[in-house]
Amino acid sequence: MSDPKLVYSSHVFCCTNLRPEGHRRGSCAARGSEKLRNYMKARAKELGLEPNVRINSAGCLERCELGPALVIYPEGVWYTYQTQEDIDEILQTHVVEGDRVERLMLAPDQTEPRPTTTASSPA
Template sequence: MTDADPSMFYSAHLFVCTNRRGDDHPRGSCAARGSEKLRDYMKARAKELKIPGIRVNTAGCLERCEFGPAMVIYPDGVWYRPTSIEDVEEILQVHVIGGGRVQRLILTEKDVPPPKG
């Protein structure tokens, strides 16, 4: 960010993959693993908690389908794999509100999909 850049509209964007592939697709999809329900909860809960300056967004494929449901929080660039409402709650409380990290849910640079054949 430079001095010439405008100020950020949101302090954080939470992108939740809701991509859906066919049930027989070898990579699977985040939507088939429940990401839409988790996204809906995250949006509602963030409003309920009145967390200022954030936006929960639907995302298309984030290319980590094998590890889904996948989400990423920017500008931090931290990737998570929430699989339950409790996971979402912990991400909101620890990361978004508290500024920490939920280590057990983080997807790292080691969590990459296999090369496309």
Template sequence: MNDERPFYQHHVFFCMNERDGKDARQSCGKCGAEKAQKHAKKRIKELGLNGQGKVRINQAGCLDRCEEGPVLVVYPEGTWYTYVDNADIDDIIDTHLIGGKVVERLKI
């Protein structure tokens, strides 16, 4: 029988969607999402926090919060964040993923 703990302590999804066309809504992919996701993945590895029972950083398609983007969501909590730069990503990693507290200034 499998225990009730999740495979990952935290599973982080970065919206990577890019909308095309002149009437397209804002999209995370055009707001630096790829660079932010790569930064988060690299930093989690450097901290030794990647792998089973720890943290997984993933890419996602459209998470449908375009007007609030770029966005990421942290599970199992279901906490949604927006961010501007790597300092914001580091704050989410340090405060939420490591410290267990929501980064209120970035929460959506």
């Protein structure tokens, strides 16, 4: 049997987990993930990505110390993001163009955050 047709061309899960203040791993929500997820949903709608793209909240994705974190399926690519500009770049480069935003990608075995960079800074 073959797999069914995809319901969404891209399905984005944004961690909005909130741990108690001072937790050793932190939490995506404490780093602004809910506000940024809301922005991503609105921006995807503005770009006309619906109904082929779905932006969802997720509980803990177990990467909060690297977050805010999100994962995009069906590719299974993980990102960290901090700003609306990061969200814009992920939507345009990954979702629309099918490429990757390497400076924001999280490696499967990554346990420490990358140094902060901006879109115009060399990675």
